[in-house]
Amino acid sequence: MLTERRQFIVPGKAGLHVDVTVNPIGELKVNVLEKDNCFTGEFEQLVFQTKGRQTELLCKNHRSSSTVKWHVCLASDDARELAKLIELAEEEYEILMRDL
Template sequence: MLAEYRQFVLPRQRGLHAEIIIIPTGELKVNIKEKNNSLKAEFDELYFHSAGKETELVCRDQLGTESVRWHLHLANDDARELAMLIESAEEEFEALMRDL
């Protein structure tokens, strides 16, 4: 069970890169390199909203409120890759837990 690392260019903010770590235990870490800004979320706090050529990744509080903790705009292809990596990490973790 290994973490996956990806780096994506943020389309709305020229020159900014998001380093994303997908941790199979259910956590996502994001570092905006140029701003030295770190963000974290549990998988179940994340939502993807597509609009045109971009997809917004939104982190909402788990407490059932609609309050947004943070959000990023990603290219659609990058968002699809990230969603697949999250799904794969969830499946890997579930398989590991079943085997225990």
């Protein structure tokens, strides 16, 4: 199980970059580099909402699915790449747990 990292540019925000870490144990870490903001969320808390060429990544609260803990905007292509990384991490974790 390997942790995957990617850097993406926030669309519409001049010069903002996010560093995203996908941990196969089910956790996502998002760091907005220029603002030194760091957010974490579990895979089951994450929701992707596409609006045209941008996709908003939302992390919802466990107790109230209508409450958003944090959100970040990504280009839709970057969001698809991130969703695929999360999917692969979940599959990898399931395979490992089955083999144990």
